[in-house]
Amino acid sequence: MIKLDIYKQLQAATGTMRLRLDLNIESGQFITLYGASGVGKTSTLRMLSGLMQPDSGQISVGDEIWFDAEKKINLSPQRRKVGYVFQDYALFPHMTVLENLKFAQAKNQKSSSISDLIELMELGQLQNRKPETLSGGQKQRVALARALVQKPKILLLDEPLAALDSAIRHKLQGYLKKVHQEFALTTLLISHDVGEIVKLADYVFQLEDGKILKQGTPETLFIDQKLSGKFKFTGEVLKIQQEEIISIVTVRIHTDVVKVVVQHEEASALKTGDQVLVVSKAFNPLLYKIDT
Amino acid sequence: MNWEPLFLTFKLALLTTVILIAIGIPLAYWLSNTGSRLKPVLETLVSMPLVLPPTVLGFYFLMAFSPNNSFGSWLDDWLGVKLVFSFSGLVIASVIYSLPFMVHPVQSGLSGIPASLTEASFVMGKSRWETLLKVQLPQIKPALLTGIVLSFAHTVGEFGVVLMIGGNIPGKTKVASIAIYDEVEALNYAAANFYSLVLFAITFCILLAVYLVNGNYLKRFWK
Numbered sequence: 001m002i003k004l005d006i007y008k009q010l011q012a013a014t015g016t017m018r019l020r021l022d023l024n025i026e027s028g029q030f031i032t033l034y035g036a037s038g039v040g041k042t043s044t045l046r047m048l049s050g051l052m053q054p055d056s057g058q059i060s061v062g063d064e065i066w067f068d069a070e071k072k073i074n075l076s077p078q079r080r081k082v083g084y085v086f087q088d089y090a091l092f093p094h095m096t097v098l099e100n101l102k103f104a105q106a107k108n109q110k111s112s113s114i115s116d117l118i119e120l121m122e123l124g125q126l127q128n129r130k131p132e133t134l135s136g137g138q139k140q141r142v143a144l145a146r147a148l149v150q151k152p153k154i155l156l157l158d159e160p161l162a163a164l165d166s167a168i169r170h171k172l173q174g175y176l177k178k179v180h181q182e183f184a185l186t187t188l189l190i191s192h193d194v195g196e197i198v199k200l201a202d203y204v205f206q207l208e209d210g211k212i213l214k215q216g217t218p219e220t221l222f223i224d225q226k227l228s229g230k231f232k233f234t235g236e237v238l239k240i241q242q243e244e245i246i247s248i249v250t251v252r253i254h255t256d257v258v259k260v261v262v263q264h265e266e267a268s269a270l271k272t273g274d275q276v277l278v279v280s281k282a283f284n285p286l287l288y289k290i291d292t
Numbered sequence: 293m294n295w296e297p298l299f300l301t302f303k304l305a306l307l308t309t310v311i312l313i314a315i316g317i318p319l320a321y322w323l324s325n326t327g328s329r330l331k332p333v334l335e336t337l338v339s340m341p342l343v344l345p346p347t348v349l350g351f352y353f354l355m356a357f358s359p360n361n362s363f364g365s366w367l368d369d370w371l372g373v374k375l376v377f378s379f380s381g382l383v384i385a386s387v388i389y390s391l392p393f394m395v396h397p398v399q400s401g402l403s404g405i406p407a408s409l410t411e412a413s414f415v416m417g418k419s420r421w422e423t424l425l426k427v428q429l430p431q432i433k434p435a436l437l438t439g440i441v442l443s444f445a446h447t448v449g450e451f452g453v454v455l456m457i458g459g460n461i462p463g464k465t466k467v468a469s470i471a472i473y474d475e476v477e478a479l480n481y482a483a484a485n486f487y488s489l490v491l492f493a494i495t496f497c498i499l500l501a502v503y504l505v506n507g508n509y510l511k512r513f514w515k
Binding site: 083084086087 | 406408409411412414416417419427430431
């Protein structure tokens with residue numbers, strides 16, 4: 001259980017921003033922080049990892065207190081033992097892939113965990129390459145493996161997939177899901193991609209202006225409010241759910257997600273990741289004014 | 293030919309460089325990390341030897357270290373150290389005189405490393421010291437080499453400070469640059485030419501080596 005109750009005044013491009021958060025995260029959950037740029041998502045991860053100090057508040061993980069402004073407790077990042085994947089991957093350029101992983105080892109740690117990770121992340125071919133010779137997706141896998149070498153309980157991911165194209169993104173989302181389960185992690189992911197969030201997250205915090213605007217499961221946040229109309233869109237199949245008489249296909253159209261009811265026969269022709277055309281003919285579209 | 297001034301010059305340069313590595317790198321590290329209000333003051337002090345005439349530095353060293361003054365006599369009484377007209381005085385003066393040549397390249401090198409790299413190392417549980425040694429310094433090898441070589445070469449080329457504080461004592465403070473001046477004054481042009489030529493050749497080779505290594509010219513030919 002992670003309890004985060006923090007306040008921090010940040011200097012953003014638009015002026016001073018007050019970040020005020022009160023989060024409770026169950027261990028083992030896959031959490032996403034969602035929101036526009038500059039609302040304090042990265043700062044939240046930095047404060048959780050100890051790289052940034054909140055102005056006031058508390059952070060506790062399990063029964064350990066990591067930060068308490070009043071009691072003047074502030075655990076250094078070295079002692080917090082979190083896995084952190086940076087937006088720019090932060091691979092050490094002068095070390096090979098294997099050396100990067102070895103550097104991450106704790107002093108008395110056995111090296112078997114590294115060979116397991118190399119296998120799990122399929123890095124065997126890349127072991128002796130320098131980061132500069134790797135593609136974005138490969139770098140990402142190395143960074144993820146490196147963050148897991150010390151077997152952290154908490155994994156922090158700062159928009160790790162933002163710079164990758166959709167095919168590689170898709171594959172890496174699979175890796176994220178795999179390691180989250182395999183290592184029994186509590187994962188915090190920053191993401192802008194609704195499809196990605198629906199696919200990966202158990203719970204979403206939507207931030208705006210340093211505060212939590214909405215929170216809930218991805219379904220309640222993104223899917224239930226979406227309406228279909230008499231239009232034609234292309235989208236990507238995210239999820240196929242078999243119900244008793246029908247199937248429900250979740251489709252991502254750009255950054256929005258819709259659910260479509262189909263027959264079992266139609267659903268069996270589809271698989272996750274397929275490109276589909278979403279068409280509506282029988283109903284007149286409705287318009288809802290968006291309150292801003 | 294008397295090789296002693298040349299030998300003394302390189303002994304002084306070597307010692308100065310070693311000391312500068314020991315104090316210049318921590319100082320550069322501190323300057324590249326700190327948000328302290330003292331930073332601009334310290335940066336200015338470090339850079340002062342670049343613009344001040346060496347004689348000014350030498351003059352104040354002479355004043356400070358002279359046994360006739362309180363600091364100089366305190367040094368003499370308590371530590372038994374005489375810094376005026378002695379080799380150790382030359383070393384201290386050279387360290388301060390060449391400080392910017394070590395600190396500037398290393399500081400700008402360290403500032404140029406993306407913050408996420410050092411932060412990644414911290415998150416992995418590595419101390420500041422281990423991070424500096426294994427993550428930061430290996431990435432600024434060209435800057436380190438530049439700092440080390442420029443400090444060495446600059447100390448070789450020192451004249452004003454040495455003359456003011458070291459004087460002209462053979463075997464103790466008479467370095468090559470002083471010897472050249474001395475020989476010219478004595479109209480002994482052959483000896484002056486000998487020292488000059490050696491200094492010219494050696495400093496040319498050192499600097500050329502730096503540019504070759506940092507410009508990756510060697511790799512291009514050897515690979």
